[in-house]
Amino acid sequence: MYGMVNKAVEDMVVTHHGEAVWEQIKAMAGVDVDVFMSNENYTDDITYKLVDAASEVLKMPTEQILVGFGEHWVLHTGAEGYGGLMKAAGKTLPEFMRNLPDFHSRVTLIFPKLQPPHFECTDITERSLKLHYYSHRKGLAPFVVGLMQGLGKNFNTPAVARQVADKEQGGDHDVFEVAWNPKPA
Ligand code: HEM
Structure with missing residues (x-):
């Protein structure tokens, strides 16, 4: 998936839990990427590993992480980064x-x-x-x-x-x- 997806996971975690927790999640996921580039394609595997590690570190079921991520995607990634697109759709x-x-x-x-x-x-x-x-x-x-x-x-x-x-x-x-x-x- 495009890097913007991993960036959005990062943004959600950092907003609610801080940088140190995000670094812990990346380490647990075995993901060695300093900065995700929005326009670059990454394997889906990276996103799934980050979500699984977030579930482990935050002690929340994966499903709950994904529900939270869906809300974050619309309210922050979509509304803040792509407001024009969102508004044009209804x-x-x-x-x-x-x-x-x-x-x-x-x-x-x-x-x-x-x-x-x-x-x-x-x-x-x-x-x-x-x-x-x-x-x-x-x-x-x-x-x-x-x-x-x-x-x-x-x-x-x-x-x-x-x-x-x-x-x-x-x-x-x-x-x-x-x-x-x-x-x-
Ligand atoms: C302007 C806002 C949005 C942008 C820029 C956007 C962009 C993207 C991107 C980059 C991906 C990853 C797929 C890939 O890289 O191949 C994706 C996946 C996805 N998007 Fe959107 N999206 C937006 C809004 C929405 C909305 C409003 C919905 C539904 C209500 C939605 C539903 C999904 C789902 C379910 C996926 C997961 C991919 C899958 O199911 O295979 N997106 N989107």
């Missing part, structure tokens, strides 16, 4: 969600070697939808749950995501039911 949570399937095609203009996830929205109502998440990567469903929570906060429309199908139990993708309270008109 003014409200439901609008943003409907545009999500096309979101990473814009990101690909900045990061041409991106291997993005693929999303589809079905069963759309005023207060919920089903989000279908396709990826060649493993184990990132909790990250998607955190992304949805982060988007809810970003739009001041608290949202919950419940996984209703898991590709690790067969099938070719994960499905989440995403629900929010509709805002009064």
Whole structure:
């Protein structure tokens, strides 16, 4: 994955736990990179090792780290670093969600070697939808749950995501039911 992902993990850890803990996590992960370059590609292995080591050092389940990382990604990495892209994708949570399937095609203009996830929205109502998440990567469903929570906060429309199908139990993708309270008109 692009270095910006590892940088965002670093930013989340340093913000909440400080530099020394981050150095400890990198050492435990066996990752010998001083500075991650946003535009450079790193093997996915590095990101998974950093998340696993963070789980060990912080004594938190990996899933919890990934949920936190999803929120951080939307609220800090996305909103602060790529505010224009985020704003262009919608003014409200439901609008943003409907545009999500096309979101990473814009990101690909900045990061041409991106291997993005693929999303589809079905069963759309005023207060919920089903989000279908396709990826060649493993184990990132909790990250998607955190992304949805982060988007809810970003739009001041608290949202919950419940996984209703898991590709690790067969099938070719994960499905989440995403629900929010509709805002009064
Ligand atoms: C402007 C904000 C965003 C940028 C710049 C961005 C960029 C990226 C990058 C660089 C990766 C790593 C993939 C690679 O390097 O090959 C990635 C992965 C991912 N992104 Fe985004 N993204 C953004 C917003 C979002 C949002 C809003 C969502 C969903 C709500 C999302 C969902 C994901 C997921 C689930 C992955 C993991 C990859 C996988 O599942 O295979 N991203 N994105």
